[in-house]
Amino acid sequence: MIESPNALKSASRFTIAARLRSFIFAWRGLRWLVYNEHNARVHLAASIVTMGAGLFLNVSANDWRWLLLAIGLVWLAEAFNTAIEQMCDRVEPNFDPVIGRIKDICAGAVLMASIVAAGIGLLTLGPPVWAMLDGIRP
Numbered sequence: 001m002i003e004s005p006n007a008l009k010s011a012s013r014f015t016i017a018a019r020l021r022s023f024i025f026a027w028r029g030l031r032w033l034v035y036n037e038h039n040a041r042v043h044l045a046a047s048i049v050t051m052g053a054g055l056f057l058n059v060s061a062n063d064w065r066w067l068l069l070a071i072g073l074v075w076l077a078e079a080f081n082t083a084i085e086q087m088c089d090r091v092e093p094n095f096d097p098v099i100g101r102i103k104d105i106c107a108g109a110v111l112m113a114s115i116v117a118a119g120i121g122l123l124t125l126g127p128p129v130w131a132m133l134d135g136i137r138p
């Protein structure tokens with residue numbers, strides 16, 4: 001967020017300080033997401049469990065690539081969904097069928113990303129989990 005005209009002026013010049021400030025704004029956005037959106041907390045828990053499983057099962061770098069992609073996909077969808085929801089609520093706080101449709105489509109995008117991520121997670125972590133269970137089976 002640019003708070004003043006002076007900040008706007010300095011935003012046109014490349015400075016390390018300005019780039020660092022952008023990271024702080026982005027971090028603030030992610031923190032807001034986790035503190036205020038229940039779904040984001042579910043994604044956070046799922047991300048931690050997935051990465052914990054990856055570490056525990058010592059999966060390959062190639063598998064990590066898929067897991068990180070799946071985690072990132074869901075966060076991306078959730079962040080855009082929430083941003084658009086916030087914009088919708090600001091533009092039209094009252095009931096409006098078009099706003100409803102926009103929100104439904106955004107929710108559909110998150111659902112789609114989550115289904116794909118779950119599929120990737122199963123395909124990536126399923127075989128090592130299966131092999132581990134096979135190893136401890138009497």
Ligand SMILES: Nc1ncnc2c1ncn2[C@@H]1O[C@H](COP(=O)(O)OP(=O)(O)OP(=O)(O)O)[C@@H](O)[C@H]1O
Pocket residue numbers: 037038039081085092093094095096097099100101103104107
């Ligand atoms: N202003 C509105 N006009 C019409 N329908 C709306 C409006 N706001 C919300 N809806 C309907 O209610 C649903 C839920 O909207 P809401 O803003 O509560 O999202 P949410 O359930 O908080 O989403 P999330 O779970 O991602 O936080 C929308 O998908 C839409 O169908």
